[in-house]
Amino acid sequence: MGKINLHANRFSQPARSVELFLKVNNIPYEFHPINVPKGDNRTESFLKINPTGTVPALVDDEFSLFESVAMIQYLAKKYSTPDHWYPKEIRARARINEYLAWHHFNTRTNGATGYFIALFIKPRYLKIEVSDEEVQEAKEKFEKMLDAFESYYLKGTEFISSNTMSIADIMALNELTQLVAIGIEPGKDRPKIADWYERCKQALQPHFDDVHTDIFSLRK
Ligand SMILES: N[C@@H](CCC(=O)N[C@@H](CS)C(=O)NCC(=O)O)C(=O)O
Structure with missing residues (x-):
């Protein structure tokens, strides 16, 4: 191979x-x-x-x-x-697919990436002025996404719609980490998200730290 x-x-x-x-x-x-x-x-x-x-x-x-x-x-x-990453059992897999379908528009485009663009890409990278209203709107969408993430996908489970870690968690973790890299904590005042984030991060070490050195350099 x-x-x-x-x-x-x-x-x-x-x-x-x-x-x-x-x-x-x-x-x-x-x-x-x-x-x-x-x-x-x-x-x-x-x-x-x-x-x-x-x-x-x-x-x-x-x-x-x-x-x-x-x-x-x-x-x-x-x-x-290992099966937990993408379970073969039809309903367990359907739950993971449900998140993955939701992910692109919600966690990513309308949520974390939208906020990252307003806070970092436009003002710091593209040097485009961003109004307070635009930042506020992006923040509200981000918070709304976190509300749904917490109340549905983490409702009663340690990982997304499951008690074992899957590819859904990997996708979500990376989107949220984009904001962590610029000082926004998605788990602030959201203990379920904070615990989930830490659980995923620890399960992926030492690789998590390894692939995040570039993006965490933005903090400096
Ligand atoms: N849905 C795609 C998104 C890929 C994507 O948007 N990548 C961005 C970087 S995060 C990119 O390459 N942007 C450059 C461009 O669009 O020109 C995936 O999950 O692979």
Whole structure:
């Protein structure tokens, strides 16, 4: 079996999710750095791998794939990773899929990434002025997402809709960590989320710290 090739960078939440899944499951891979600000994701060779021009992208021999969730599901099947990551039992899997479908628009776009864009990408990286109203609106959407996350997905379970850790937790953890890197604590005044965050982080060590060195450098 050849090595998996991961084209990515560690500032990207979905890219870190795939890399963490590879690491925690001891799947051999080669990391190909893609510098988005420099435009590595718009080169002809990268667009052949991923026509959408986003990171991460995965190449396994002649097979290439974009979309982080699809990659992790592919890896779980190909390497028969422990069942808890993506349970085979139909209803347990449906619960994980339910979160994964919710994730992109809620945890990510409308929640954590929206707030990260308003607090960091626009003002500090793109040097675009952001009004207080825009920040407030992004914060409210973020808090609304956390309300749902806490009251539904963590209702009575230690991990997302389950008492064992799954790929849903990895995806969510990386989105929320984007904000942790700029000093926002999603678990502040939300003990369930704080406990969940710590539980996931500990379960993924030492890999969690390893893949987060770049994004945590934003704190300095
Ligand atoms: N739904 C995609 C999202 C990928 C994505 O949006 N990646 C961002 C970095 S976090 C990116 O590559 N942005 C560069 C661009 O869109 O040009 C996934 O989960 O893989």
